[in-house]
Amino acid sequence: xxxxxxxxxxxxxxxxxxxxxxxxxxxxxxxxxxxxxxxxxxxxxxxxxxxxxxxxxxxxxxxxxxxxxxxxxxxxxxxxxxxxxxxxxxxxxxxxxxxxxxxxxxxxxxxxxxxxxxxxxxx
Numbered sequence: 001x002x003x004x005x006x007x008x009x010x011x012x013x014x015x016x017x018x019x020x021x022x023x024x025x026x027x028x029x030x031x032x033x034x035x036x037x038x039x040x041x042x043x044x045x046x047x048x049x050x051x052x053x054x055x056x057x058x059x060x061x062x063x064x065x066x067x068x069x070x071x072x073x074x075x076x077x078x079x080x081x082x083x084x085x086x087x088x089x090x091x092x093x094x095x096x097x098x099x100x101x102x103x104x105x106x107x108x109x110x111x112x113x114x115x116x117x118x119x120x121x122x123x
Contacts, residue, residue: 009104011047014063018042018070022077037076040111042085044070048093049104049123057097065096082109082117090119 019041027034046066050056069092077085086107093105102123110116 010050010053011104011106012050012057012059012062014044014046014048014059014066016044016063016067016070018044018073020073020075020077022080024081025079041113042082043108043110043113043116044089045106045108046089046093047104047106048097062097066093082111082115083119085109086117086119090121094121 019039021037021039023037024031024034044066046062048057048062066089069089073085086109089109090105090107093107094103097103103121104123105121106118108116108118
């Protein structure tokens with residue numbers, strides 16, 4: 001079986017984690033406890049489109065950039081949600097690796113590997 005090249009997209013995938021606290025001041029009464037600062041281990045998964053299969057984007061170097069972005073965050077994330085963090089990281093990756101190309105980028109950030117958000121940028 002032959003796979004047509006024009007129908008194929010190649011992605012690299014990076015995974016990392018970081019600790020942080022956040023809160024949701026306007027949480028509904030049913031989840032009132034989210035109004036208080038609480039800790040999570042945030043799980044990060046980023047997928048970035050690559051344009052060829054010979055390390056156009058090198059995993060280790062991209063992971064170092066993502067971890068640099070993470071280190072720039074405060075441990076206290078304030079009211080930042082997983083959705084907000086995923087949008088910020090996607091914007092960072094597009095600025096860093098988009099250059100003149102329109103790349104497909106996906107960023108998933110979850111709380112403790114359980115519930116979270118997915119942001120897709122489809123070029």
